[in-house]
Amino acid sequence: MSTFKQESIFTNYFYKFGSLVLFIIVWQLACSIKLAPETFVASPLVIVKTFLKWAGNGFLVKHSLISLTRAFYGFILAVAVGVPLGFMLGGWFKNFESLISPLLRFLGQFNPFALFSVFMLLFGLGEFSKVAMIFWVSLWPILYNASLGVKSVEPLHIKLARSMGLTRISILWRIVIPSSAAFLFSGLRQASATAFFMLIPAEMLGASRGLGWMIINAQINYQIPQLYTGTALIVGFGLLIDTLFKFLEAKVVTWRQDTGL
Amino acid sequence: MKLSPKKALTRPVTRYGLLALLVIVWELSGRFNLVDQSFLPSFSETIATTVVMFQKSFLFTHTMVSLTRVMIGLCLAVVSGTILSYLLGRVLPSVGWTLEPLFRVFGLINPYCLFPLLVVFFGLGEAPKILILAWVALWPVFFSSLAGLKDIDPALLQLARSMGASKIQIFYKVIIPATAPSIFNGARIGVEMAFFILIAAEMTGATAGLGWIVHNAGALYQVSRIYASGLIIVLLGFTINRFLIFVRDGLFFWGRASLSGRDSLLPQNRTRISPLTLKAVTLTVAVVIGLGIYQIIMAEAKLNDPTVIPEYRVWTE
Incomplete structure (x- = not known):
């Protein structure tokens, strides 16, 4: 760069x-x-000590794995729904867009925590209410960026492809997807960050395992070292996820340097 | 943008048709007992509950409490974020350059982890809640303001300098107008995050506010109240967002139509806000904040007053 x-x-x-x-x-x-x-x-040394203790007795792996699994499932669901829907909204079905986008715009502003109570009511206290919430918060950045990506495709390229006799499928595959990939990736990155960010309060409100629970447990029992270690751990995971997506973006979207977002 | 008569007729239908359909389906499924009423009360019942909650006058209090917290938090975030970014971006660029990675790490700190510490330092009152919102909104404001500073056209600065503008003049006439749209964009992201976080914060550790109402309703298993307060939260979030879009389009009418992901589905039309409207808007915001602070004090007083019927706090039918 x-x-x-x-x-x-x-x-x-x-x-x-x-x-x-x-x-x-x-x-x-x-x-x-x-x-x-x-x-x-708590001093950094105390944090490291607590961290090593947790790593030793399996506490760390157990709770991190649970949180990451929840975030992962919610995120994958959001990708599975958001990307196709975003592509459709981006202009391949004009009437569909004008019909559904006001509703989606409204739904996208739903506060996930107001929904969380409803999710708990509908899906119970199990894993699914947390996954549903992660799905909800990560769906919108993916959806919006996917539709924005399709909208920003150069019309000339599509005309060119059409005049060369490409089918709709190959136009999608060769032109639309590569042109919108940069937007798509920035949506994925935003969504991953939001998903992990919102997971913590969700786990604080209604979970008995996971990183968010770890924090609230330390808070209730006034365990300052544990609180700081949990915080550091969450920051670490956040950094890791962000780096991972940046890396993926750099590997996949090699033809475009700046997404402008 | 003029609409043809036919389009003017069909537009509201396409715009709100699906939403209306959703509401009708919701209502009918309740009416005909298609879904269990104890999980999904019908739309009319939700509205009725909302009205009752308003009549008992406490929904207004809690709404104002939440709204005021967000507004004060946002103001703190915008002021401190802007000052910080100007300091690090213009006044001491080398320090800013060194410190930026550290701030990126700070931005990743989940506000929830900070909440207990803020309670330790600032007590249980309003301060930790407002500070947590300020913290959440600070980073988007700071980073987008910093990006805005970096994006200032150097030619503009050179032009101003060659015309003999003093440093202060350059600051007022070039730097502030050039970065204001970015700061505003950051503030919009920030206020959205802050509003999300606020509801969760009120759910875990508050005695007033919309999040508290939802949480309380959930704890007492008053399902229609969960939906009613959820509806108010959604409407409030929607109103805040539309308000900010309105202000942005009015104030930064010269800006290119910046297509941030969220607005990609919105029609773009920007016209300059009239000075009178601007004054009215400012006045409204001031009045809302004033009213909200009064409500916070009232809520606090009622909470500490043993003579007040517990109904105020835990509302049961």
Whole structure:
């Protein structure tokens, strides 16, 4: 990407992690010299200790896996529904769009937490109410970006393809999907971030396992080290998911540098 | 945009037809007992419950409490996010360049994890709730403002400088107008997130607000109240969003039609807001905030008043 900016690898890494490392050092020092009260602030070393303890007794793997599974199922469902629907809305069926898009616009603004009570009522306390909520929050970015991607396809390209006698299927496959891929990926990235973000409060409200439950449990029992470790863990997962999607985007959408979003 | 007579007639039908159909199906399924009434009360019953809740006057209080929290949180986020981004983007760019990754990590901190800490530091009152909303809305505002600063056309800055504008003049005449649309876009994302988060926050740790009503209704298994308060939350979120779109189209009428994902399905028409409308809008917002603060104080007072019937707090039929 930065071909014009010649930087050594060292500066690059320093830029990426320097401030973070500095922040952690200052934090640790503040805890060590008792500047920050121990009852409110857990030091990075304590966090690492708690983390290792959790990793040792399987607690960490169990709850992380549950949360990630929920997020994954909700997200996959949203992709399965959102991408085809978004493509249809993007202009292949004009009448369908004008009929359904006002409704979708309205539905897209539903507050997921107002729905959460309803989901719990309808689907019970099990896994499905959480998955349904993740599905709901991640559906909209995917849907909107998919339809935006189709709308932004260069009409000339489609005309060209048509005049060369391509069938509708191959126009979709060769022109529409590649042109809209950048938008699609940015929708997927937004959706993955939102899904993971909203999962935590959902698990706090109605779950007995998972990362959100871990946080609320630490909060109720006033376990400050556990609270900080859980927070750090969630940040770590958030970073990981974001990096994963950035990586995928860079690998798949190689022909376009900037999505503009 | 003029519509042909035929289109003017069919447009409302295509626009609201499906929504109306959904409501009718909902109502009929209740009327003819197609679904269990204890899980899905009919539309008319939900509306009736909403009216009763309004008559008992506490729905208005809770709505205003929630709305005010969002507004104050958003104001805090916009002010601090803008100042922070100007400081790091223009005044001290090298510091900003170094600190940006750290802020990205901060933006990933789930507000829920912060909530207990904020309670420890600021007590159980309004402060932690408002601060959590400010935290949620701060990062979208900050990052999009920063992006807006980076996108300022250097030619504009050079032009202003060559015409002998002072630094302050450049700031007022070039930088602020150039970044305002980005800040506003960030604020829109922020307020949406904040409103989502608020409902969940009120569900877990509050004694007033719409989220609390939903949670309370769920705990007492008053199904029609769950739907009624859900309906109010949805309508409030919808109103906030439409209001912000209205303000954006009026204030930033010169901006290119920015196609952020969410608006891709919206028709684009922007005309400049008249000064009178702007004044009216500002006044309305001020009045709503004032009324809301009054309601928060009232709700607090009623909560602490032992003579008030418990009905106010836990509403049962």
